[in-house]
Amino acid sequence: MARREILTDVYGLILIIFCALSFDADTVSLSASATQQQLPAIVVGSPQSGDDWPISTSQVIRWARNFSIAQGNPSDVKMTVELLGEAGSQELLLDDGRADLTPELGDKIMLLRLTPPSYPATLEAIRLLVPTIMGQSDREKPITLYYFADDQGRNSPPPVRQFLTQPARVRSTGSFMDIPIPSGPTLTAGDFYVGYEIEAPAGGFTFPVDRNNTQRRTFIADRGGDEFQDAMFPDANGVLVQGNLMVRARVNVSATRIALSPAGGVDNVGEFCWRVKLSEGQEPMMGSERRTARIRVSALINGEEVAVGQSDQFTISRALQSIRVTSPAAGEIWRDQEERIIRWTFERLVGGVRIELLHFIDSDSEPDEVVCLFDGEPVVAGQRSWEVGQRTPGFYKVRVSSSLDFRIFDDSDLFVILERADKAAGESLTWEDWAPLAPSPPPVEPLPSLCTMCGDTNYQLAQTSPSIQLVTPNGGEVFEPGDRVKVTWGSQGVTERVRIVLYDLSRNAGNPEVSPQLTADNTGSADWIVPLRLSDAVKIGVLSETNPSVGEVSDGVFTIGIPGQGRLRILMPDGGEEFEVGTETRLVWNSEGNDVGDKVRIDISFDGGISYRVLCNDVRCTDASNNGEFRLGLNFPPSDQVRLRLVSKSRPWISDVTNCSFRIIAPRPPDPNAPKCPPPPR
Structure with missing residues (x-):
């Protein structure tokens, strides 16, 4: 560890927070006294x-x-x-809990495609929300459940005849009801298809449809039919629109690692x-x-x-920030020289987007070719027209990413690009012809045993000088009075109890106000109740009760604020990014509550958040408008430990810092092999 400050506690002890921990030590043998030694x-x-x-x-x-x-x-x-x-039951869903449409469709089977969070996954129950038609009886009416486990991940359901069915009765309406699936199917990869058939409108029921999710994973078939089609629903004006059936699945998943x-x-x-x-x-x-x-x-x-x-x-x-590609959709076929629209939705993003075409040749889930189509398209546009050029027939996806942070992106569902429809070789091909060849992600392995050295083993324990190392809180956190905070630390060679001390640096950083908080057994953690102390510069220390020179204080400061007074949250950058000296990016944040005020201060740290200084000395940085966005010129020397802090001018205890450090690097020469992405003529 780097050099620490010298802090004086209320008992007059000089607490010397020591230099870097040394792991150089002798070792001694320790025979395992029992099998399964942890x-x-x-x-x-x-x-x-x-x-x-x-x-x-x-x-x-x-x-x-x-x-x-x-x-x-x-x-x-x-x-x-x-x-x-975590292993156990999880709910799979695509809806937000509110039906936007309740179309009265007669004698239909409707399905939703759902993907488990990990594998293997076993279907335990189907959850239904069945609306009723006004004035009709709504209880104990029969319905038929349909479900299928598709381990190929083909993005579209098989024929109706391949589905498993189960009769059920509607026991309640107005809320989701669980219908157990005895001995439900298990997936090691791919998707579940779940849905049901109702006699509508004669049976008194309708289908609930949610339009909030931009993904379209609902399919419909006629009762007695055999093929499913992409579902379309009439809205209040009779216009056909897309949406998702409000049906959910409860699955049991294994632990993953x-x-x-x-x-x-x-x-x-x-x-x-x-x-x-x-x-x-x-x-x-x-x-x-x-x-x-x-x-x-x-x-x-x-x-x-x-x-x-x-x-x-x-x-x-x-x-908090997201892009969702809505077009092209799963199973679509786009053809050479067609004019197509690439569409996306977004949340809390500014700037431009980059649009790329991913070509999948092999059967795995990694693209074999990436072609840049557009760069710098305004994110607020939500769409971009594209004339499909001459491409090798096969499977593709479209990726839309933030120009400010390429890690914020989304890929469309898999679709196919073919030659022009007037060429006989491809004219009659449909998605069903291509689906069996579609690439799919590898299965996620279940969690193996976590103990790799259990059994009869001669262990050695490293012997080090007595030490305590604070883990959390370590700077940048925002707490409110009354919060229960878990203080954690590690120790070596310390058997006695520890003392937890609070240091307030807001009035005098060189001589902080010291407040003992509690003593605790040296178990590695203790719950601390945050006191009523408003400050934007607080540290906490964990010290040996009998030898206070053995201990450590948090690296950076954290904040204690007032409940309900608002919040600042930095969205971008938030760590891990790389920016070249002399380039520009944007600081983007979210402000909640009127108490934050209309002005903020922007600070910067070059030591990972241990110390901060004002980003610049003029009013652009000291009195920046609290409008959620600031153009940030990076005219600083290269550094690997850069963080930003945003502070309310009127209430400095309302603040936020970037979660992780980002890097400022020296300018690099252009890469001649990097894909060029000039905007084509519109």
């Missing part, structure tokens, strides 16, 4: 229980660096970081920045949907695990 534990302090990490945000995973190891030299340790998907860190691991620096994303093939999230997970951190020497730890359970939620 590995030494790593304290993983972030994420914590109650944390919610939106997709496409950068988040810091933190752990204590000062842990024991089972064997080997601590200097050889590499860390691996993994996402553990997904590597987040690169192959070979990362250095033991105590933190890892992760750009939150779903696994390949997972459905985008809707509304308030959450998915539960944990983070696993392990230490490896020569490929063998020597210590391991897991985070609390946390949730992953829908993206």
Whole structure:
């Protein structure tokens, strides 16, 4: 660790927060006293229980660096970081819970295509919301459920005759009801198709249709028919529109284990920045949907695990900023020289978008060719016309990404490009002819045993000088009085209790106000109730109760604000980006509540958030308009540890910082092999 400040506590002790931890130490043998000896534990302090990490945000995973190891030299340790998907029942849905249309369609079978978050996944129940026609009896009417497990991921349902069916009765209307599926099918890849058949309108029911999700995954067939078609519904004016059937599925999924860190691991620096994303093939999230997970951190020497730890359970939620490609849609056939419209929707984005064509030749899910079609198209336009040029017949997707942050993107569903319709070779081909050849993502492996060194083993424990390392909170957080905050730390050679101390630097950073908070057993974590103290510059320390020179204070400051006074949230940049010296990007944020005020201050840090300075000395930075956007010129020396902080001018305890550091790098010469993307003539 870098040099620390010298802080004086209320008891007159000088708390010298020491230099970097040294892992150079002798080791002693420790024979396993019993079989199934567990590995030494790593304290993983972030994420914590109650944390919610939106997709496409950068988040810091933190752990204590000062842990024991089972064997080997601590200097050889590499860390691996993994996402553990939770096993158990999960609900699959595409709707927002509100029906936009209730078309009275007679004698139809309607289906929805749903993709599990992980595999294997077993269908447990189908959840229905069945509206009734005014004045008709609505209870105990028969319906027929239809379901099918498509392990090929063909994007369109098979013929009706291949579906499994189950009779059921409508027990309630106005809310979703669960209908169990005994011995439901299991998928190791691909999609479930679930739906039902009703006698409408004579049976007294209608189909509920949601138009909120831009994905179109609903199919319809005539009762007694055999082929499903893309569903279209009449609106109040009789115009045919698209939407999704409001039917859900409850599935039981196995735990999954997904590597987040690169192959070979990362250095033991105590933190890892992760750009939150779903696994390949997972459905985008809707509304308030959450998915539960944990983070696993392990230490490896020569490929063998020597210590391991897991985070609390946390949730992953829908993206704060997003792009969703709505056209081309699944199964469409586009042809050479046709004029087509590429369409997208977006949330909380500014600037332009880049539009690329992805060509899939092999049977895997990775594109074999990427061609840039347009760059710099205004994101607010929501569409771009494109004349389909001469392409090799086959499978394609369209990718639309933010020009400011290429990690914010979406790919369309798979579609086919063929030659012109007047050429006989391709004139009669349909999607059904191509679907069996479509590429599909590889199956996600179920979670293997997490203990790689259980059994009779002679372990060694690294012996180090006494140390305490604070994990969380470590700077940048925003708390409110009364919040219950989990303080986490790791320790070596410390057996006594610890003291948790609060330092307020807002009035005098050189001589902070010190406030003891609590003492706790040295278990690696303790709950702390945030006091009523308004400050935008607070640190916390964990110290040995009997030897206060053994301890550590958080690297950066955090904020204690007033409940209900508003919030600032930086959306872009939020960590992991690279910008060249002299280029320009945009700082984008979301402001909630009138108490934030109409002016904000913009600060910058070059040491990962340990210290900040005002971005610039004129009113553009010290009194910036709180309008959610600021053009940011990056005329600074190269740095790997850059963060931004946004502070309310009227209430400085309302603030936010970029979650992870981003990089400013020296200008690079143009890459002659980079794909060129000039805007074509309109």
